[in-house]
Amino acid sequence: MSDPAGSPLTTKSRVLETAAGAIQDLRPVKQICAYLHAFHVYASDQTRAVEAHHYCSHITEDIRQCLIYDSNSANARLIGIEYMITPKLYETLEPAERRLWHSHIYEVKSGMLIMPSPAGTPETVWQAAETSEMRDVIGLYGKTYHLWQPDRGDAVPLGEPQLMLSFTSDSDVAKVKAGGINAFLQDRDQRFGVSSEKKAKAREDIEVPEKHPDADAMLHA
Secondary structure, three states, rough: OOOOEEEEEHHHHHHHHHHHHHHHHHHHHHOEEEEEEEEEEEEEOOEEEEEEEEEEEEOOOEEEEEEEOOOOOOOOOOEEEEEEEHHHHOOOHHHHOOOEEOOOHHHHHOOEEEEOOOOOOHHHHHHHHHHHHHHHHHEEEEEEOOOOOOOOHOOOOOOOOOOEEEOOOOOHHHHHHOOHHHHHHHHHHHOOOOOOOHHHHHHOOOOOOOOOOOOOHHHHH
């Protein structure tokens, strides 16, 4: 993965950023209330997947919007956006539109989707909070487009926006990496100090919602 194009930020730019953050009205981004981590699959090439660091806010109880970054570092690249809606809204969409949306059932039940813990938070406390969040997310449908393909080595956003999907089964994961989901998540789990297997175990009692037949259609198109 290449570095972004351009020169490093100057001291002047960093000072201006700090000043702007202190005095300007940044209400939209200040509404971000959740940080989620998972992986997105390219609809156009389902052998490719990228890390997706979601920073999400709620517009209403039925709509969430997430900024997608390639990392959680201070200079992370904004690579895409994801909208999440409840089944109530999803069912109002036209059939062709519904095909563009994906489910989150496998991500939740497998332990792939996590809510990284703040430093110093007791594991048992955070696991309870995370599991509660997963109960809400499991029934939502997501629509995601990425504008930047850092896994391809692009130094700037190139080409058309890419429709992105979520994994729905172990066989989907196997298209990207041999060895199963544990091998796929091993590096992520080590970096975040988590166990996706333990998370899957903790989520066994989360009820699996009925999935609309139009969801995830592009994954198997």
